[in-house]
Amino acid sequence: MKALTSDAGDRGGATIYQVAQHAGVSIATVSRVLRGTAPVSETTRARVLAAVDHLGYRPSRLGRSLAEGRHAAYGIVFPDLSGPYFAELVLGYEEVAAELGCSVLILATHGRAAVRDKVLDLASRVDGMVVLARTVEDDVLADLNGKGMPLVTVARPAVGGADGVRTDNAESSRRLTEHLAVAHGYRSFAFLGDAQQSPDTAQRWEAFREGLRAAGVAAPRQPVRCSFEEESGRLAALQALRRARRPRALVCANDEIALGAVRAAEELGLRVPEDVAVTGWDDVMAARHSRPGLTTVRQPVRRLGAWAARRLHARIGGDTSPAEHVVLPTELVLRRSCGEHP
Amino acid sequence: MKALTSDAGDRGGATIYQVAQHAGVSIATVSRVLRGTAPVSETTRARVLAAVDHLGYRPSRLGRSLAEGRHAAYGIVFPDLSGPYFAELVLGYEEVAAELGCSVLILATHGRAAVRDKVLDLASRVDGMVVLARTVEDDVLADLNGKGMPLVTVARPAVGGADGVRTDNAESSRRLTEHLAVAHGYRSFAFLGDAQQSPDTAQRWEAFREGLRAAGVAAPRQPVRCSFEEESGRLAALQALRRARRPRALVCANDEIALGAVRAAEELGLRVPEDVAVTGWDDVMAARHSRPGLTTVRQPVRRLGAWAARRLHARIGGDTSPAEHVVLPTELVLRRSCGEHP
């Protein structure tokens, strides 16, 4: 026996039983009318629709999902949303997911370590999820993957059989480094960022070294470690610029760091780019507007998110082809901070 | 009869029935152990936990939510995520929601009109939701409100019995205007933004006019309409600056518009702030780094989101006190773009 009383105050709204009763049909018929899953006579159809309308009935997502065995929802895990990078990515993701009729659940890790439970909780609410960068431990992902949860990684090393997207860090880093070393002829460098913290940064750092080697310039042994924040970049830059052999160019792992570096240079009375060149990554709005325009690398961030959503959709749809790993192209944006361009 | 077969390939993982069988107890006992909702003997407790561990069991959110009659999830509807404003807000919201043990579902409207269905779908997945600015039609909100869905509005006129938060647009706008008119002595103004599109802008515009009137300065009849994008601001500024009586100060509804305006001024060979003063809203990163630092208004955006989450939580928890309407204070950030400060 199902409850047919429509107590005022039951937040859920009407149920399919109430609609059925109101229309004088069975719940099966109501479902058929609404889902269009089997032929229904025109007259009953009208009656059902009228009842639906009258009661303001909307099927319960919970009931439906339980019966269908799917959530029609995707998850996404990211570290943060400050800075346009992740925000744009999430937006690209949401846009495609919405097109595909799926809701999006977000989970921000804020750099916390104890994310395991939150990720597992998220996993129980979605049909698949996207994981960005260094947000989730590898073993957790392997676990999820093993349980059959469709997974797409972004800006992160591949995991198990999961698909992955990233931007071409190596290529852009080499091109950038080459530009600085060859076109501008700089001979001493420092790299600001934390390769441990970010897979993207790790790739940029490696290619930076390769690029320098290829250009016959001595590469630093270690990056000057700092996190993706302006203040952190400022401090790292102060440290680098105070060395006895001051670097002629600072290659920074993202624009925030680079903007902090520019500030540090100013504080030390150094001119950018005359005394020291500075470059970043991401092409944030401030890069375009900052004092000497900031030379940087533009990434198709929105497309990253869109690709992830589409790939996830395919996997959830049953696609069992081998894991795909896509690398999207980047674009070097030359501005004044790396030196004058004739 | 419930399915006890643990077919490989069923993505859902183990069910409570399998755990019960494995531990040789009833599903009720399993539930009790996991929820800690009633005393269980130490030995059975151990057996259950062992079974849970062995099977890697995690309760299905769907089953649980259906039984409990709650989603343990909150929704948030925003227009966009470009620009730090909404991103920060969402972040503040998510952070608190996570603390309260709730997931967050997002819905970006991208300025589309046909949002009704998406919002209703969202409503069927959450226990309550937050609605930002002009994303959702009033009648839809009234509908939701009428059905008992807890609602909190942000940066938007109040709706029905819903709680609301916003920042103090009027106060900051008056102070800003007064600063320009009195401290700097400017006598001709233009306001760039679209009061139709954004409730925040509408308030800023109104208080801008009041501020001018109070200072004894003639106020423009209409804002120069433009959307919240740099390019749109640039075009609006070009239009305003080409007038016969060129305005001495451009008050812009946000920083993107203001940065576009600065660009427009440059294009016309005008100096900021010597020939024309420009101000914005939001204090985005680029405002700090742009050519003449941009005078702007800083808002406690993150707190906006946090407040909304907490209020929502209280409502969902059964709080029936009268609707609250909070206004958070803002801060004027004076930089060079509005003129020299001695």
Next chain:
DNA sequence: TTGTAAGCGTTATCAT
């Protein structure tokens, strides 16, 4: 302390 069984709101498979 533990088990039985009735919901929760759908969808989908049988019959009819």
Next chain:
DNA sequence: ATGATAACGCTTACAA
């Protein structure tokens, strides 16, 4: 074309 009814996976009275 329509109606019973069994899942779906859980929580929670109610019994024992």
